[in-house]
Amino acid sequence: xxxxxxxxxxxxxxxxxxxxxxxxxxxxxxxxxxxxxxxxxxxxxxxxxxxxxxxxxxxxxxxxxxxxxxxxxxxxxxxxxxxxxxxxxxxxxxxxxxxxxxxxxxxxxxxxxxxxxxxxxxxxxxxxxxxxxxxxxxxxxxxxxxxxxxxxxxxxxxxxxxxxxxxxxxxxxxxxxxxxxxxxxxxxxxxxxxxxxxxxxxxxxxxxxxxxxxxxxxxxxxxxxxxxxxxxxxxxxxxxxxxxxxxxxxxxxxxxxxxxxxxxxxxxxxxxxxxxxxxxxxxxxxxxxxxxxxxxxxxxxxxxxxxxxxxxxxxxxxxxxxxxxxxxxxxxxxxxxxxxxxxxxxxxxxxxxxxxxxxxxxxxxxxxxxxxxxxxxxxxxxxxxxxxxxxxxxxxxxxxxx
Amino acid sequence: xxxxxxxxxxxxxxxxxxxxxxxxxxxxxxxxxxxxxxxxxxxxxxxxxxxxxxxxxxxxxxxxxxxxxxxxxxxxxxxxxxxxxxxxxxxxxxxxxxxxxxxxxxxxxxxxxxxxxxxxxxxxxxxxxxxxxxxxxxxxxxxxxxxxxxxxxxxxxxxxxxxxxxxxxxxxxxxxxxxxxxxxxxxxxxxxxxxxxxxxxxxxxxxxxxxxxxxxxxxxxxxxxxxxxxxxxxxxxxxxxxxxxxxxxxxxxxxxxxxxxxxxxxxxxxxxxx
Ligand SMILES: Cc1ncc(COP(=O)(O)O)c(C=O)c1O
Numbered sequence: 072x073x074x075x076x077x078x079x080x081x082x083x084x085x086x087x088x089x090x091x092x093x094x095x096x097x098x099x100x101x102x103x104x105x106x107x108x109x110x111x112x113x114x115x116x117x118x119x120x121x122x123x124x125x126x127x128x129x130x131x132x133x134x135x136x137x138x139x140x141x142x143x144x145x146x147x148x149x150x151x152x153x154x155x156x157x158x159x160x161x162x163x164x165x166x167x168x169x170x171x172x173x174x175x176x177x178x179x180x181x182x183x184x185x186x187x188x189x190x191x192x193x194x195x196x197x198x199x200x201x202x203x204x205x206x207x208x209x210x211x212x213x214x215x216x217x218x219x220x221x222x223x224x225x226x227x228x229x230x231x232x233x234x235x236x237x238x239x240x241x242x243x244x245x246x247x248x249x250x251x252x253x254x255x256x257x258x259x260x261x262x263x264x265x266x267x268x269x270x271x272x273x274x275x276x277x278x279x280x281x282x283x284x285x286x287x288x289x290x291x292x293x294x295x296x297x298x299x300x301x302x303x304x305x306x307x308x309x310x311x312x313x314x315x316x317x318x319x320x321x322x323x324x325x326x327x328x329x330x331x332x333x334x335x336x337x338x339x340x341x342x343x344x345x346x347x348x349x350x351x352x353x354x355x356x357x358x359x360x361x362x363x364x365x366x367x368x369x370x371x372x373x374x375x376x377x378x379x380x381x382x383x384x385x386x387x388x389x390x391x392x393x394x395x396x397x398x399x400x401x402x403x404x405x406x407x408x409x410x411x412x413x414x415x416x417x418x419x420x421x422x423x424x425x426x427x428x429x430x431x432x433x434x435x436x437x438x439x440x441x442x443x444x445x446x447x448x449x450x451x452x453x454x455x456x457x458x459x460x461x462x463x464x465x466x467x468x469x470x471x472x473x
Numbered sequence: 474x475x476x477x478x479x480x481x482x483x484x485x486x487x488x489x490x491x492x493x494x495x496x497x498x499x500x501x502x503x504x505x506x507x508x509x510x511x512x513x514x515x516x517x518x519x520x521x522x523x524x525x526x527x528x529x530x531x532x533x534x535x536x537x538x539x540x541x542x543x544x545x546x547x548x549x550x551x552x553x554x555x556x557x558x559x560x561x562x563x564x565x566x567x568x569x570x571x572x573x574x575x576x577x578x579x580x581x582x583x584x585x586x587x588x589x590x591x592x593x594x595x596x597x598x599x600x601x602x603x604x605x606x607x608x609x610x611x612x613x614x615x616x617x618x619x620x621x622x623x624x625x626x627x628x629x630x631x632x633x634x635x636x637x638x639x640x641x642x643x644x645x646x647x648x649x650x651x652x653x654x655x656x657x658x659x660x661x662x663x664x665x666x667x668x669x670x671x672x673x674x675x676x677x678x679x680x681x682x683x684x685x686x687x688x689x690x691x692x693x694x695x696x697x698x699x700x701x702x703x704x705x706x707x708x709x710x711x712x713x714x715x716x717x718x719x720x721x722x723x724x725x726x727x728x729x730x731x732x733x734x735x736x737x738x739x740x741x742x743x744x745x746x747x
């Protein structure tokens with residue numbers, strides 16, 4: 072049984088309490104140097120986001136610049152393969168090729184209203200970096216993107232795109248040189264530049280209010296899905312929503328308007344790397360313990376001594392040793408079903424979708440697709456998969472397996 | 474009275490707190506450094522517990538932490554090293570430790586504070602951490618990513634129960650009202666971060682002066698020590714003009730880098746300052 076009696080002071084699935092907690096996870100574990108900026112965001116994000124003029128500008132940009140609404144596509148041949156009814160929410164068709172731009176636009180508009188002129192971001196796969204660089208170009212803002220050296224190598228096309236868009240890409244050389252360390256460097260930059268800078272976090276991680284703010288900007292995914300499903304099937308509610316989870320922003324957006332619809336099963340798919348127990352994995356809910364990373368309490372992959380470990384995934388966007396506090400709560404409460412897919416399974420799923428539907432998905436997204444094999448569906452089930460991004464950036468990796 | 478309070482009751486100005494990373498440069502350096510700091514004239518020792526993701530630290534302290542982790546430092550190892558640091562096993566004459574090398578293993582009597590990040594402490598077990606820290610003779614804690622709300626609702630009571638002081642940070646961006654709140658929650662002293670930065674950044678010290686003067690005017694209950702950017706006599710003197718003392722970290726870690734003799738290097742470094 073799923074426990075639905077979430078008391079007010081523990082937050083609900085959709086909304087954290089005033090201290091930023093979803094159940095046991097969340098909060099704002101930040102050094103004092105960040106307090107003023109985070110406090111200002113906390114005090115103002117809801118008021119700014121729901122201002123009519125903001126909403127107007129946000130919705131216009133989503134429609135005219137990003138190309139929303141993105142289609143909900145009935146994947147006939149994939150459905151036949153899995154003997155059920157599968158719909159793909161086509162976030163890959165967004166401008167810049169992933170869901171990340173929904174959040175980047177929202178946060179840039181917010182930063183402008185906070186009077187910030189300099190934008191910093193971290194990126195793993197480079198999709199969030201590209202999205203942020205794109206919106207900064209559009210708005211004429213300075214943009215600095217931190218990216219792990221390892222990711223700069225494996226996501227070269229996105230590095231080139233960011234540079235072409237006028238952003239400065241700063242290699243993160245510390246620690247494991249991937250997304251975790253890029254995030255550390257971005258936070259350190261913000262500590263050193265508190266006055267003119269806004270930090271656009273790319274996922275539902277970080278100190279409160281980031282997880283809630285990013286989830287709200289991404290919630291357009293499930294808002295549209297409900298309407299589109301109604302047109303396709305006559306019902307707004309699917310039986311399953313599936314999404315890959317790195318930090319968890321595409322999943323948070325795809326789940327958001329279904330969180331309180333308990334008939335809808337929410338399936339989050341993490342990256343198992345070489346296998347959950349191989350020592351080369353990024354399956355945080357399976358391997359993590361409660362801890363504090365990047366300003367919030369959540370599940371964190373760490374040693375017995377509390378040192379954060381280097382995860383592994385073939386996909387740079389899922390190569391992260393933490394998970395957003397909302398997802399830690401969905402996991403702990405049983406509201407979410409957490410699965411994982413290995414590097415090889417993800418690769419196989421990428422080729423399967425390419426051949427069956429003519430869509431080359433991002434490596435991150437391929438993890439969600441790979442989990443189809445682990446599910447047992449009824450022929451009458453409606454399954455929505457968040458197709459979080461397109462695979463162009465991953466061609467070098469895909470070519471190796473052709 | 475806590476050891477820190479006692480210190481400030483005797484010495485209200487030019488209090489020097491020196492930061493070092495436990496287990497750096499060698500795993501076994503911790504006690505050698507602490508003894509060297511005490512005999513060279515430090516008033517307080519701030520022992521950093523290394524962490525893989527130290528958000529508030531610049532490259533120098535980050536690197537020392539990484540080095541210490543590679544050396545095998547953990548909280549458990551640190552408490553083991555600290556088990557007897559308050560007592561002396563070496564010959565002494567009527568309770569006074571012998572001078573020079575003969576007194577090399579003297580007990581450490583000055584206040585010692587542990588500085589670190591929440592994650593390793595939570596993993597160790599917060600209450601067990603406080604209990605073990607108090608048991609070995611630690612006086613206070615600095616945990617920069619322990620927020621006020623969680624301190625007030627959950628952790629502060631545990632820290633108090635074990636008689637440890639807890640030191641909050643304030644910055645030039647912290648409002649006066651909040652400075653007063655954090656001062657009221659702190660005990661031992663208040664840590665005034667000199668400018669908005671990670672550790673080890675060189676920033677213009679001129680602007681700091683006005684900020685410290687403002688702090689003086691707030692009539693805080695705790696003494697104030699200034700940290701971040703204090704690296705030599707000049708910056709130490711400047712900090713001490715409007716505060717009870719200062720904290721040196723990055724500059725001392727740099728002085729230890731490649732030092733042949735920790736004692737000599739420490740003495741040389743502090744001689745230039747106190
Ligand atoms: C296409 C795509 N999907 C998913 C992710 C993972 O992020 P999140 O878990 O926040 O959706 C990324 C991150 O870079 C991405 O580029």
